[in-house]
Amino acid sequence: MDCLFCAIIKGDIPSSKVYEDDNCYAFLDINPQAPTHVLVVPKAHIASADEINAENSQTVANIFKVIPEIASQLGLGDGYRIVTNIGENGCQSVKHLHFHILGGKKLSENMA
Ligand code: AMP
Ligand code: ZN
Secondary structure (H helix, E strand, C coil): CCCHHHHHHHCCCCCCEEEECCCEEEEECCCCCCCEEEEEEECCCCCCHHHCCCCCHHHHHHHHHHHHHHHHHCCCCCCEEEECCCCCCCCCCCCCCCEEEEECCCCCCCCC
16 A cells, blocks of 8 residues: 555654654644644554544544643644544645644634
8 A cells, every 4th residue: 555654654754753652643743834843653554533443443532642742742832733634625735644743832713
């Protein structure tokens, strides 16, 4: 399967690692949209949040367990935003589930 984020997780494509455990990998977004912009991805290939189900939801739960640790490591004590885009209308460009962590400034009140 030709998946950019699977290749990043394998180390075939370089990335700036922020955090890693057995379940997930976090790295700097190459085109940051906030002073801090990190992507957290499950190591297992899941196409999007629309593909979360009873079999794979534990990996998502584990990601949400470590996001506060990652945010703390990034110095985001004043708050941050978690975003996941889904499909065409959601403007998802990489078809491997990822959670954007955005922070480091007062973010826009607009979400759509
Ligand atoms: P989305 O549009 O929600 O699918 O988000 C995909 C994100 O991946 C975008 O914010 C891109 O800037 C980011 N991205 C694309 N290629 C890379 C890469 N090689 N390394 C890090 N981030 C990337
Ligand atoms: Zn993948």
